[in-house]
Amino acid sequence: MYSTSLLFRSLAAGVLFVFFTSFFSCNEKKPSYVDAKDGDVFVSDHLIPDSNFLGDKVCAECHKGESEEWEGSHHDKAMQVADKNTVIGNFNDTTFTSQDVKSRFFTKDNGFYVNTEGPDGEYHDYKIEYTFGLTPLQQYIVKFPNGHYQCLRTAWDTEKNKWFDLYPDFKVIHSEWLHWSRGGLNWNNMCSDCHSTNVRKNYDQATHSYNTKYAIINVNCEACHGPGKNHVNQVKELGEQYKSTESMWMTSKTPPKTLVDQCARCHMRREQYSSHFNFEGTTLDHYFPQLLTNNLYHPDGQILDEVYVYGSFVQSKMYQNDVTCTDCHNAHSLKLKFEGNALCLQCHEKPKYDVSSHHFHEIDSEGAKCINCHMDGKFYMGNDYRRDHSFRIPRPDQSLKYGTPNACVSCHDDKTNEWALDHFKKNYGEPDSNHFSDLLAPGIAGETNGYESLLALAHDTIYPNIARASAINNMANYYSADAIENMLQFLQDDSPLVRGATLDVLGEITNVDYINYFLPLLKDEKRSVRVKAFFALGNLNSQQVPPEYKEIYNKVKKEFETHLRVTSDFAGGRAKRGSFFLKQGDVPNAIKSYESALEIDNQNNIIRTNLANLYYRNGQLKESEEAFKTVISQEPEFGQTYYSYALLLGEQNRNEEAIEQMELAIKYMPDNIRFYYNLSLLYDKVNNLKKAETTIVKGLEISPQNGDLLYVLAYIYQKGGQINKARNIAKQLIELYPNNRQYMALLNGLSGA
Known part of the structure; x- marks a missing residue:
């Protein structure tokens, strides 16, 4: 199924300009890199002829039982x-x-x-x-x-x-x-x-038109197992000597994690990298999954928006221990293999788990069902209840701290999280804090130790790779030179998910300081990672590419162009092209790309805000102002837009108008310290030192030791002739930041006043 939430619109935007100032692996094993001279290592975009798909009636001739199970299933009626x-x-x-x-x-x-x-x-x-x-x-x-x-x-x-x-x-x-x-x-x-089966989207951006084709209208046998023509021919030729692994996907002999990977392409929320799926390579050669981020997942990794199953399941201990999709689901009917707790008791001991002393509910009641405690869920698309497949222990303590759901109060909807935590402790003791969510949630929630928690999670290979990759993805919210340096090591991680997530963050760097870290990933074994590396190298032109990387660079360039083309019917795909132009210093074409993105989604204010900033950078002040006004009219309570608009007005010395907009920014985002800093400077520009002072004081009530605010306050006192007050503030700055030369110079200057 597909997602149409507002959150997806933000996701489709896919691009926010990130400007870094200056980011090896947890595993000693290094990722595999392809040989640039070996053409076979690249997964091709080879088209499979529709005639290679024979249809379910041909499959049923030899696989009658499986065909009968499939008939009438959700795949059959897709x-x-x-x-x-x-x-x-x-x-x-x-x-x-x-x-x-x-x-x-x-x-x-x-x-x-x-x-x-x-x-x-x-x-x-x-x-x-x-x-x-x-x-x-x-x-x-x-x-x-x-x-x-x-x-x-x-x-x-x-x-x-x-x-x-x-x-x-x-x-x-x-x-x-x-x-x-x-x-x-x-x-x-x-x-x-x-x-459908063997789909080619065939989108043409120039005409905004589709010529979408498929071999078979529904999800038939060959959508999962691959085109049947070669299989049938081989069976006829080899007879009993034939082995199913020679030409088919998803057989009874497919390893557990490989099977999950093969199911994943349709059971995960993802971004596409190949022009079409052709059964070559692995999922990461065609798609890259959305990671555990705000608006898609709760801070602890539980499902929030429509993310389907893969992103949840690969978080689980089940997946880590080689439980696979078909251990629970009939591969053809898609029905559960067993009813009730019998499904879980295939692996888990009945005397230990299917007893009141474990679940503390009446036997055979709803509360005694494993899935109702360990697979909480929610409704999507109005009436479609889908369960979270991360198979987690309820954590009411995290619910209290981060607002995450837990199965206890989902069932007992008349109770509180405090009640749930009390009962949890009474029955099980203190919650076990050895779950990755104890490190992920503080980072997503922006706690004081959030960055350190994310870094610890990213390093610890005992945790699921999707959690580690998500930790790196969320480290983008903690910009610093140290953060960049810490991230660089993950470019060599054994997990392609981790390498890809690292490139997503570091790829926004706008200088060439780190190209030598990115170049080797042009040879990565996974197409999605190679393409991310190419984007990260957008600051280079082809003449600047080192000779030893020329051949691989040109090959991956074609893959990158395919990725942009196949996503060009999304606003985010067009915006990504704009970001690539921007990395190359081509502001006019970046603007055109962002304008084109808004033609698809005129309400996408992530893109419009970026476009407003680009207009300003290109000297198109009128267009920039109109863009900011449009964002404000569509999202009148988003303080950041007022702030950006105020900066634009201030640069034009329209100071009174800028003050008005900055005041609105503070009204809607009263905890943003930067707003107070800039508003104070605006009041200074119109010589209203009293307002400048009171504004800074309000900011200091929120952040009493903020160096920038204290420095401005000292400046205001100095300008107003209140030298003693200015000197006292300067002394306070030196006590707080003894190694800051700027603050020392301020104090020295005031001492001679």
């Missing part, structure tokens, strides 16, 4: 042509209204139709071309011009037999990216790759 046999919803001239949009469902000329609001804000009749999914909801797909196919926001609840809004509390206007007729619910880029 997508179907809309007709009287496949449409479940009520199209008997019925209406449904949500967020002031009225949709009427009806039939005409043996077809199924909806009359609803279109991309122009007007109502039109749309024919239903395809059904999407089976239970607990079925969606419907409409054909639009230029090869676009769109999924209706109104879906059919197959359990309650009624129409419902997938996002009932979320108002979307027709011009927004998240409107059903636009990018957020576009089948071609959000859904097709995982709901």
Whole structure:
């Protein structure tokens, strides 16, 4: 399934300018690097002919039992042509209204139709071309011009037999990216790759059009096992000598973690790197997963937004101990292999775990079920309950500290986290703090020791690689020269997830100080990591590339261009191209790329803010101001925009206007110390020293030992002739920061006054 939350829009933006001032491995084993002269080490973009996919009827000739299990499954019904046999919803001239949009469902000329609001804000009749999914909801797909196919926001609840809004509390206007007729619910880029077999998106940015193709409409046998033509031919040729591992994916002999990797491509939220999936290489040669970050996961790593299963499962001890998808799920019907606790008792001892002395609930009650304590979940898309697959012990202590969910109060919704923690301690003692979340959560939450916690997590290879990679990803919030130096070592980590995450952070460096650290990763064994390395080297032009890297550089450049092309129907993909232009010093083309990104998602204010800063950098002050005003009109309570706008006005000596905007910045973000610093300087520019002083004092109430604020206060006192006060502040600065030469010079200057 796909995600259409506001959070995804921020994720799709994908780019915030990060300016560093100046970032080896935990494992002694070094990552594998490819040989630039060996063409076979690169996973190709070879197209598999549709004729190589023979269809489920051919598979059933030899695999009747498996085929019968698959028939009627979610994979089988992933997508179907809309007709009287496949449409479940009520199209008997019925209406449904949500967020002031009225949709009427009806039939005409043996077809199924909806009359609803279109991309122009007007109502039109749309024919239903395809059904999407089976239970607990079925969606419907409409054909639009230029090869676009769109999924209706109104879906059919197959359990309650009624129409419902997938996002009932979320108002979307027709011009927004998240409107059903636009990018957020576009089948071609959000859904097709995982709901059909052998998909080629075929997007053309110049015309904003698709020519999407697939071999088979649904997720058939060959979507998982690979094209059947060679397999059938080999079986005929070799007979009993044939081995399934010779030509097929996901067999009974596939190693556990390899199987998870092969399932992952459709069961994880990810960014695409290849033009299409062709069963070559591994998942990281085609996609890179979204890591455990704010807005996608809770600070402890539990699911928050629609992230599917992979990112949770690889956090778990189950995964670390070679439990795989098919240990719990029938690979063909997708149903659980056993009901109730019998599923978990395949591995866990019944006398130890399936007893009241372990779970403290009545036997056979809901509270006694393993999954209700260790697989808490939440509803997505209105009625689709999905469980967190990290299999964690409830931690009400973390809920109290970080606002994370726990299964105790999810079930006992009339109780508090304090109650849950008291009962936890009574039954189990103090919570075991040897889980990676005890290091990840402080870093994500921005605690005082947050950076140290993230660094410790990144170093400790006992923890899951996705947690270690996520620690590095979140270290981007702690910019410093030391942080950069500490990160450099992870470029040589044994885990490609960790190497990729490190490149994502360090790749935003805008100077050439670290190119020698990035160049070797052009030879990384995983395509997604190589492409990230190429982006990190964006400061170089081809003439500056060392001779020994020329050949590999040119090869990875093609992979990078493929990545940009395949993501160019997302605002984030276009913004990434803009960021690459910016790294190369090409501001005009960077601006064009960001403007192009806003053509896709006009509400994306991460991109618009970056564009406003680029306009300013390029001397386009009017355009910069208009961009900031647009952001403010769309998000009037976001203080950072007022701050940026105030700086723009201040640079133009429009000081009174700048003061007004900076005051608003403080109103909406009263804890941001930098706002007080800059507002005080603005008051100084208009010679209002009294206001400058009171502003700094307010800032010091929040951060009493802040050197920048104290220095400005000393300056204000000095300028106002209050030398003794200025001298006292300077002495305080020296006591706090005895090695700071600037503060020492201030005191010396005041001593002679």
